[in-house]
Amino acid sequence: MKFHNYLLKQAEPILNDIYQSSFVKGIGFNNLSQQQRDYYVAQDSYYTDEFSHLFDLTITKLTTEQQSTQPQTLDETVAHDALLASPNMLNIPPDDHNLAYLDHMKTEIMSGDATNAMLALLPCTESYHLIGKRYLNTTAHNTYSPWLEYYTSSAYQDFTQWSWQVIDAQIPDWQKLPVNDQKRYLNTYLTSYQFELSFWEHAAQQ
């Protein structure tokens, strides 16, 4: 089992909660209010802008070989547009859970090694791909299909696969990691997953 498969197995309970969260099901089954979409797109526009800085920071920690294989970074405007937010989203400031998530990623990128940095970002990348695969084509005439199509596109899949490959290559023998390293990596990764779940739950509560 590769390192990323091991990690994903540990995240399974949180990932299942994400699949079952009411906003994610709302995307899958075409059932979201304007208020929920405005809140989510407002939060996520802020998040994705900040994320791109965090990604640039992480890239500097990788080898030139890993950097050179990095697929083109993606612009999530298409996904946001699919959620048809109203201009009211411009009045919604970034929420505490969002700022805390970004803060967690920044701290882990700055204070840990390249693997720790990649693991702070991985739940973001992989969970969206897995949500897309899970709900694509579950509902006919779904207004939000372009969102699901974006995160299952080959460009997005390449991006996810590149993240998995980098992490697996960095830690080829994860069973042999010192216990403290294993704990730190797992904690960085699962904390990001918990913030992903919280992001969805806050959006559903609007």
Ligand SMILES: Cc1ncc(C[n+]2csc(CCO)c2C)c(N)n1
């Ligand atoms: C809360 C939240 N988590 C993850 C993503 C997905 N995502 C955000 S930035 C980025 C990198 C490439 O564009 C990816 C995959 C999101 N949109 N919002």
